[in-house]
Amino acid sequence: xxxxxxxxxxxxxxxxxxxxxxxxxxxxxxxxxxxxxxxxxxxxxxxxxxxxxxxxxxxxxxxxxxxxxxxxxxxxxxxxxxxxxxxxxxxxxxxxxxxxxxxxxxxxxxxxxxxxxxxxxxxxxxxxxxxxxxxxxxxxxxxxxxxxxxxxxxxxxxxxxxxxxxxxxxxxxxxxxxxxxxxxxxxxxxxxxxxxxxxxxxxxxxxxxxxxxxxxxxxxxxxxxxxxxxxxxxxxxxxxxxxxxxxxxxxxxxxxxxxxxxxxxxxxxxxxxxxxxxxxxxxxxxxxxxxxxxxxxxxxxxxxxxxxxxxxxxxxxxxxxxxxxxxxxxxxxxxxxxxxxxxxxxxxxxxxxxxxxxxxxxxxxxxxxxxxxxxxxxxxxxxxxxxxxxxxxxxxxxxxxxxxxxxxxx
Amino acid sequence: xxxxxxxxxxxxxxxxxxxxxxxxxxxxxxxxxxxxxxxxxxxxxxxxxxxxxxxxxxxxxxxxxxxxxxxxxxxxxxxxxxxxxxxxxxxxxxxxxxxxxxxxxxxxxxxxxxxxx
Numbered sequence: 001x002x003x004x005x006x007x008x009x010x011x012x013x014x015x016x017x018x019x020x021x022x023x024x025x026x027x028x029x030x031x032x033x034x035x036x037x038x039x040x041x042x043x044x045x046x047x048x049x050x051x052x053x054x055x056x057x058x059x060x061x062x063x064x065x066x067x068x069x070x071x072x073x074x075x076x077x078x079x080x081x082x083x084x085x086x087x088x089x090x091x092x093x094x095x096x097x098x099x100x101x102x103x104x105x106x107x108x109x110x111x112x113x114x115x116x117x118x119x120x121x122x123x124x125x126x127x128x129x130x131x132x133x134x135x136x137x138x139x140x141x142x143x144x145x146x147x148x149x150x151x152x153x154x155x156x157x158x159x160x161x162x163x164x165x166x167x168x169x170x171x172x173x174x175x176x177x178x179x180x181x182x183x184x185x186x187x188x189x190x191x192x193x194x195x196x197x198x199x200x201x202x203x204x205x206x207x208x209x210x211x212x213x214x215x216x217x218x219x220x221x222x223x224x225x226x227x228x229x230x231x232x233x234x235x236x237x238x239x240x241x242x243x244x245x246x247x248x249x250x251x252x253x254x255x256x257x258x259x260x261x262x263x264x265x266x267x268x269x270x271x272x273x274x275x276x277x278x279x280x281x282x283x284x285x286x287x288x289x290x291x292x293x294x295x296x297x298x299x300x301x302x303x304x305x306x307x308x309x310x311x312x313x314x315x316x317x318x319x320x321x322x323x324x325x326x327x328x329x330x331x332x333x334x335x336x337x338x339x340x341x342x343x344x345x346x347x348x349x350x351x352x353x354x355x356x357x358x359x360x361x362x363x364x365x366x367x368x369x370x371x372x373x374x375x376x377x378x379x380x381x382x383x384x385x386x387x388x389x390x391x392x393x394x395x396x397x398x399x400x401x402x403x404x405x406x407x408x409x410x
Numbered sequence: 411x412x413x414x415x416x417x418x419x420x421x422x423x424x425x426x427x428x429x430x431x432x433x434x435x436x437x438x439x440x441x442x443x444x445x446x447x448x449x450x451x452x453x454x455x456x457x458x459x460x461x462x463x464x465x466x467x468x469x470x471x472x473x474x475x476x477x478x479x480x481x482x483x484x485x486x487x488x489x490x491x492x493x494x495x496x497x498x499x500x501x502x503x504x505x506x507x508x509x510x511x512x513x514x515x516x517x518x519x520x521x522x523x524x525x526x527x
Binding site for chain 2 (some may be wrong): 114115116162163164165166168170171
C-alpha cells in the first residue's frame, strides 16, 4: 500500500486529533509527539495489515496510550507531575466507538491566535498544530532558519501549556475581537513566501495550506462575514497566481495580466463566497479587500476595471484598516479614477517618516509623478524610481521598475 | 490554575497614596475591586506594597552584599501590589486583570504560579 494514502489519511485527521489530545492539558507539544509516535506505528503496521476501518480512531487510541505512558514517566519528575487520575478520566472522554469525534479544531485555532501569544508566531503555530507542517517547511515559507522557527514554536507551545490558555471558544461578546487575530494569522500564512524570492521553483509558499485553514474555519463557523471575506480574498489572489509572472519569470502588474490565465473555477468560488459574506450586511476589512479584487476582475468581461468603484472601496477599506499599505493602495486607486494629481494628493497626506523605507509608496509615487503634469514631475519620478528599485527585494520587481524608469529617460 | 496578578502603578498613582484630593477616588476604586475579588472566592493571597521610594534592593556579588536604595529595575511603572487567584484559565485571569483600577494608566502582569513541588 502506498505511503501516500497513509499520509492523506493522517493529514485529514491531524488537526482534529491534536485538538482532542491537547485540550485537557493544553499541551500541544506533547500531543504532537504522541501523535507522531502513532503515525510512525501506522506507517509500520498499515502497509502490512491494511488501513484500519476507522484510521482516526486507531491513531487516537495509539496516541492516547503514548500520552499516558509519557505522563507515567513524567510523574516521577516532581515538577512535571500531573495526576494520573485526571488522565484516566481524560482517556475516557472521547468515545472511540462514536461514529464521529467532536471537531475541536476551532478551539485550537483560537488558542493559536490567543492575544497572550506573540502575534508573529500565530500563523506558524496554526500551520503546525492544525495541518501538521514541519518547522522546516514553515521556516522556509517565512524565510527564517529551521532552528529559529523550531525554537519560536516550542516557546509558544510551552506558554500555551504553562500560562493556562483554555481550549474554549471565546465568549460571544469577545468573539469579534478574538476572530480578527485568527483571520490575520491565516492571511499571514497565505502571504508567506509570495515575495522576496526570484525563482518560482524556490518558492515555499503556503497559499494552499492557508486556503485550507480558511475553508476549515468557515466550515466550523459558518456565519462569519469576515471569515468568508478572507476566503474570498485568498481565492481571488490564488485565481490570478499563474498570471503574476511572465514565462521568463518577469513580474506582471495586475493591469497588464493576461486574463486568460486567471482560473475561472477559483474566480467563481471567490465571487460566490463574497456574495454570501455580503448577505450579512456587515462590512469589514477582508470583505472590502475581496471586493476590490472582485472589481479588478470585472476587466475580464469589459476590458476595463471599474475604477470609480475600486477607489470608493479603498475609501471604505481605509476607514476600517488605515494601515500604510491600504493608504498607498488607496492613492493608486484614486489616481486611476480621478487622475495622477488626485492620487499624489493622497500620497502627500501620508506621514513622510512612515514611508521612508516603504517600497510600495515609492513605486506608486514614481508611477504617478511620471504620469502627472506637475512641475518637475519627471525629475522627481526618476528619484522615486531609484528609491523604489533600491528598496525592492524581488529582482523581477526591480527589473520591471528599471524598465519603467528607462522609458522616462528615452 | 493559580495566577499572580501583579499590579503596576505610575509615579502619579503612587502619589495618590498620600492624602491629597485624588486619593479618595483612588482608594475608592481599589476598595471596590478588592471587595469584588474577595467576594468571588478566588483569592488565595495578596498584598499592597508601599511605593518604590521605600524600596531597597540587595544583590550578592562576589560573596558581598550589595545593598542599593531603590527598586530592582528603574522603570516608569513599578509594582504596587499583587493578588494570587485560583481560576480556570488565562482568559478568566485576564478578565479580572482588566477590571483593576491601575489597568487603564499602568498595567497588570499575569503570571501562572509554580505548581506545588
